[in-house]
Amino acid sequence: MRYVTTAGVIALALGLSACGAGGNDSAAANGSPFGDCIITGEAGSSPLNLISDGVVTVKADLPSPGWYNGDTVESIKSGFDYCLLANIAHRGGAKGLNLQNSSFDGLVAGKAGSFDMALNQITITPERESVMDFSDPYYESTAGVLVKKGSTLTQSDLADSHLGVKQGTVGQMLVDKTIKPAKAPAVFPGDAEQQAAVAAGRIDAGIQDLSIVLGASVQSGGKLTVVGQIPTHESYGVMMPKGSANVVAVNKMLKEMKDDGTLDKLNxxxxxxxxxxxxxxxPVWSF
Known part of the structure; x- marks a missing residue:
């Protein structure tokens, strides 16, 4: 069974910038330590080495609808990445999750402090692998081109346009190394800022994961649209601190969840x- 692909299924994944750091111990009203998630597999079948006994400490740029559902970090109790983490924690012998907010660029640069793992639609790249460890891929990604509704932007216009990127993302690398626009791109700290600039016409297009910009289009109520996708041949992975003792266990769990249908169910x-x-x-735009 192959893992979930962006070309096959796209998420509502507008990455909102949360206000300040926070934590979530994952206790839901229904008494489950893993919110609304459906849990599969055998508890403790692949033990994890955790910085806090019995709890998986997770850092991400939260919340992120479709992936981490909720208006605040404290209210998150469902979503693709959240429930994947819940299943990893369950199979790893943990009793809960501790979600902590972190800037995306600090996270992928290895400057987010102490944590066990991060799922945040994080694309596996050689640069990131030099400072962090990654699991095997669990989701394929492409980049999307987000524009203001009514824009006439085409593939041939892109390199001569004023583009916007989120700092530290594969979209930024794609613009810098592949599209190579004549004008330096605007760099934003978060998805919300990038999308607001597109909607206001301050930039011609925003380049970010296709899953995220499609989500932004839906959330905008018709103000934004996606006009193209650019293959990156990249995938999302579970990110862990360099030298983590949990890589083998997480890879084993991901394979089991592909084989038993858990990932398809989350999708x-x-x-x-x-x-x-x-x-x-x-349309697929190639460069």
Missing amino acids: STYLTEAYGVDPTTI
Whole structure:
């Protein structure tokens, strides 16, 4: 069974910038330590080495609808990445999750402090692997081109346009190394800032993961749209501190969840209903 692909299913994944750091011990009203998630597999079958006994400490740029559902860090109790983490914690012998907010660029640069793992639609790249460890891929990604509704932007216009990127993302690397626009791109600290600049016409287009910009389009109420997707041949992985003792265990769990249908179930539960458009209808732009 192959893992979930962006070309097949796209998420409502507008990465909102949360206000300040926070934590979430994952205790839901229904008494489950893992919120609304459906838990599969055998508890403790692949033990994890954790910095806090019995709890998986997670850092991410939170919340992120479709991936981490909720208005605040404290209210998150479902979503693709959240429930994948819940299943990892369960199979790893943990009794809960401690979610902590972190800037994305600090996270992928290895400057987010102490944590066990991070799932944040993080693309595996050689630069990131030099400072952090990654699991095997669990989700394929491409980049999307987000524009203001009514824009006439085409593939041939892109390199001569004023583009916007989120700091530290694969979108930024794609613009700098592949698209190579004539004008230096605007760099934003978060997705919300990038998307606001597109909507206001301060930039011609925002380049970010296709899953995220499709989510932004849905959330905008018709103000934004996605006009193209750019293959990156990249994938999301579970990120862990360099030298983590948990890489082997996490890879074992991911394989089991691919084989037993857990990843497909997470996809159908949290992502399929969210993207609002068939991604295969979005033109592929090659550079």
